[in-house]
Structure formats: C-alpha cells, structure tokens
Amino acid sequence: MTVDALDPLIHVPARLQIVATLAALPNGDALSFTRLQDMIGLTPGNLITHLRKLEDADYLTSEKTGNGPASRTSVALTHRGRAALDAYTETLRGLLNGL
Amino acid sequence: MNGTSDRGKTETYDDEGGLDPREAARLLAQTQLQAQRELDFRSSWLSLLAAAVALVAFGAVWLSVRGQHPYKGPTAVALVVLYAVVLIRICTVVYAHRRAKAGVSGRSVSQQRAEAAALVVALVAVYALMGALAHDGASDAVVYGVYVATATLIVLGTFWAARSAVREDWPGLGLSLAIVLVAAGSAFAGPRGVWLSDGVGLCVVLLGYSAAEAWLLRASRSAA
Numbered sequence: 001m002t003v004d005a006l007d008p009l010i011h012v013p014a015r016l017q018i019v020a021t022l023a024a025l026p027n028g029d030a031l032s033f034t035r036l037q038d039m040i041g042l043t044p045g046n047l048i049t050h051l052r053k054l055e056d057a058d059y060l061t062s063e064k065t066g067n068g069p070a071s072r073t074s075v076a077l078t079h080r081g082r083a084a085l086d087a088y089t090e091t092l093r094g095l096l097n098g099l
Numbered sequence: 100m101n102g103t104s105d106r107g108k109t110e111t112y113d114d115e116g117g118l119d120p121r122e123a124a125r126l127l128a129q130t131q132l133q134a135q136r137e138l139d140f141r142s143s144w145l146s147l148l149a150a151a152v153a154l155v156a157f158g159a160v161w162l163s164v165r166g167q168h169p170y171k172g173p174t175a176v177a178l179v180v181l182y183a184v185v186l187i188r189i190c191t192v193v194y195a196h197r198r199a200k201a202g203v204s205g206r207s208v209s210q211q212r213a214e215a216a217a218l219v220v221a222l223v224a225v226y227a228l229m230g231a232l233a234h235d236g237a238s239d240a241v242v243y244g245v246y247v248a249t250a251t252l253i254v255l256g257t258f259w260a261a262r263s264a265v266r267e268d269w270p271g272l273g274l275s276l277a278i279v280l281v282a283a284g285s286a287f288a289g290p291r292g293v294w295l296s297d298g299v300g301l302c303v304v305l306l307g308y309s310a311a312e313a314w315l316l317r318a319s320r321s322a323a
Contacts, residue, residue, distance in 0.1 A: 013118060016126055024131060026205075029204065038202075074204055
C-alpha cells in the first residue's frame with residue numbers, strides 16, 4: 001500500500017482538519033463558518049476554497065440562513081464525507097502498520 | 100494547537116501537495132482531540148467546582164439541622180446558601196455549555212432542549228411529591244430531611260446516567276451511578292446525617308471524576 005491509496009481530497013492538512021473537526025459533531029449537526037474558522041485557524045478565503053472542494057465532492061453540505069449582516073453559513077459533514085474519513089483513517093492505519 | 104504555526108504549515112503542505120502518513124496521523128489525532136475538547140462543555144475544573152458546591156451546599160444545611168431536636172428542617176439562612184451555590188453552579192455550567200456549543204446547530208441542540216425540559220419536569224415532580232407528603236402528614240424529618248435530599252439526587256443521577264448511556268459516555272455513566280448510590284446510601288443516615296453524608300459523598304465522587312477526567316485528557320494527549 002502506498003500514500004496514493006489515501007483519499008487525495010482529504011490528504012491535505014487544511015481539509016483533513018476541516019473533515020476531522022466536523023466529524024467530532026454528532027450526526028445531523030452543523031457548525032457555523034465562523035466557529036469552524038476559529039477552531040481551525042484558517043483565513044476566510046482559504047477556508048472557503050477548501051470547503052468548496054469538499055462540497056463539490058459531496059463530502060459536506062453548507063446552508064446559508066438569514067440575509068445581510070445577520071446571515072450565517074453552517075457546514076455539516078455528509079454520510080459520504082463521514083465514510084470517506086473512516087476509510088481514510090483505516091488506510092492511514094494500514095500504511096503506518098506497514099512502515 | 101497553535102493556529103498561526105499550523106496555518107503556515109497547512110499552506111506549505113498545500114503548495115507541495117503531499118503529506119507524510121505519520122504527519123497525517125498526528126494531525127488527524129490532534130485535530131480530533133482538540134475538536135472534541137472544544138465542543139464539550141465539561142472539564143475537570145467544572146467538576147472541581149461541583150465538588151466544592153456539593154460540600155458547601157449540603158454542609159451549610161447539615162450545620163443548620165445537626166442540633167435540631169426534634170428535626171424541623173433547614174433554616175432560611177442555610178437554604179439561601181444552598182440555593183446561592185447551586186445557582187453559581189448552574190450559571191457556570193450554562194456559560195461553559197454556551198461557549199462550547201457556539202455555532203453548533205442541528206439535531207443535538209433540539210435533543211438537549213427536550214432533555215432539559217424533561218429534567219425540569221422531573222425535578223418539579225420531586226418537589227410536588229414533597230408537598231403531597233407534607234400535606235398527607237408525613238413528619239418534617241421525612242419531608243424536609245431524608246426525602247428531599249435523597250429524591251433530588253436520585254432523579255438527577257438517574258437522568259444523567261440514562262443520558263450518558265445513550266451517548267456511550269462511560270465516565271459520565273459511572274459518575275451518575277455513583278451519585279445515585281451515594282444518595283440511596285445516605286438515606287440511611289437519618290434526617291440530619293443525610294445532608295452530611297450526601298455532601299461528603301458527592302464531594303469525593305466528583306473529585307474522583309475530576310481526577311479521572313484530567314488523567315484521560317493527559318492520556319489522549321500523549322496518544323496524539
């Protein structure tokens with residue numbers, strides 16, 4: 001098994017942090033964009049870029065509520081995203097055992 | 100985790116497009132640990148405060164009733180101390196909970212509201228039953244001593260045990276069951292002794308839980 005076996009979408013530090021942080025929430029829960037940014041420490045632009053990539057792959061969903069300054073964006077891991085993190089963790093474990 | 104240094108590291112890795120498996124495993128474990136800690140309102144400090152609250156609240160009541168013959172129940176001053184420290188405990192828990200759950204929405208939020216409503220109804224029922232016992236002529240020693248001290252803790256402990264079991268929170272389940280056992284055992288100490296036994300028992304159990312929390316946190320940190 002090589003590093004190529006790891007999901008390339010998750011195998012990037014920022015996205016790994018995003019997915020791992022969202023996976024700490026119970027199923028069906030979402031986290032606001034600002035709290036996620038606060039927890040991970042990425043710039044808004046950087047976080048948006050990574051979130052978009054994960055959303056395009058159906059690993060997470062985002063929902064915007066409200067209008068204007070009161071608007072709020074929440075992101076949540078999908079079942080597919082949670083399964084992808086589980087598979088990534090398993091593959092990583094296998095790789096480390098083989099080292 | 101230091102946000103600034105991690106952000107720098109993240110951008111570098113992104114540019115290179117690669118990440119060593121060991122580095123990835125370390126980052127994954129650290130992130131999971133940090134997220135779980137930040138999203139959980141409980142801490143060993145809160146448990147320490149709860150231990151102090153239990154000792155002061157029950158201790159104040161015990162001091163006010165220990166010389167009563169016949170038993171009449173806690174004095175107004177003791178009740179003020181009891182409710183004041185309980186209020187402090189509630190405020191700190193609410194503050195910690197709000198801080199931990201800031202930005203979180205979804206199913207668990209509505210579940211927690213339903214749980215809180217169920218707990219309030221259960222506690223109101225405890226006091227309604229206390230009123231019924233007094234109305235039916237039960238002695239002050241039973242109504243304002245053994246019953247109120249024991250029933251409140253058994254209801255709180257059982258509620259938290261069920262909640263912990265559903266969430267597979269085994270340390271929380273252990274704590275709740277220990278509280279139920281302390282309450283049930285203290286009932287044998289009589290209307291005066293029940294307050295002292297509850298206060299000391301709860302304090303010991305909560306100190307043990309606080310130590311266990313600190314130990315588990317240190318163990319998971321070193322594993323990460």
